[in-house]
């Protein structure tokens with residue numbers, strides 16, 4: 001029976017894969033700086049959340065994010081991720097199940113991490129977290145050079161180094177980063193957002209994520225970009241300050257931004273049914289209470305990341321539980337393949353990731369959520 005099942009199901013899978021390239025035309029790439037896989041899959045860490053050195057009000061933060069049950073706990077921290085993406089999309093990187101996502105650069109800091117995500121290429125040369133123009137071509141720039149996407153690509157980030165990572169000067173991409181002012185068009189709320197940006201008392205290299213999201217959301221509604229990058233940064237900021245409570249609060253806030261964005265996307269005729277969301281991080285961090293605040297070459301766990309996908313053509317694999325190794329440098333070509341392109345650059349580009357067929361099918365049979373349910377069930381019988 002199994003032997004008969006495979007070719008039929010393979011056909012279904014490839015039909016879906018072929019269909020997706022026709023349907024999916026828009027992409028959002030979202031990054032959450034230095035947000036660990038441990039919190040994504042296990043929720044708040046038991047070794048940190050009750051520690052008064054890392055959390056100002058341990059009882060209040062526990063009320064918000066703690067539960068003995070890991071599944072309840074992770075849902076409390078990232079409700080959109082676990083109620084929508086884990087049901088309709090795919091989540092990679094639960095290392096407790098040997099499903100791994102990794103960076104391949106040696107340095108495990110942000111610039112090399114984002115470079116890997118966006119160019120599909122690991123730079124052997126060290127790029128410090130400084131305003132240095134990136135020589136490598138990125139996927140947004142590539143899309144912006146394609147006929148259907150020209151002038152329809154945009155990037156927003158909290159961290160003010162992105163104009164250099166994306167080489168705004170060469171790539172000509174519109175990149176709004178840090179406390180950079182927005183164009184004040186009459187029909188948008190950008191005047192208000194700019195006033196707030198100018199009034200922020202302690203401006204650092206990382207803008208409030210709330211302002212980054214408001215800026216991106218406004219642009220998306222008014223311009224309908226076909227490829228959008230949104231880079232959130234406050235999770236890493238609070239982690240470095242050893243403030244686990246605020247790290248959790250920021251992650252939870254980003255989860256709500258993603259829920260808001262996805263709801264908008266699914267109810268807007270331009271995006272509805274033609275859009276994919278890819279969410280990931282630029283690096284991991286230390287595993288212990290004494291090391292979680294840092295990341296880098298010498299900090300174990302810094303190369304361990306995760307990846308989430310949601311969209312019309314992404315089959316509902318949920319939390320991928322099979323043994324597997326995915327690399328962050330595969331994301332750029334994966335984005336290209338979703339949009340039916342082959343990403344070519346002035347450097348080598350890693351191949352796109354492949355979906356684990358067996359896991360997807362197993363999930364479909366056990367938890368049917370699509371219109372393929374009756375067909376699969378009848379095949380089973």
Ligand SMILES: [Zn+2]
Nearest residue numbers: 034236240295
């Ligand atoms: Zn950092």
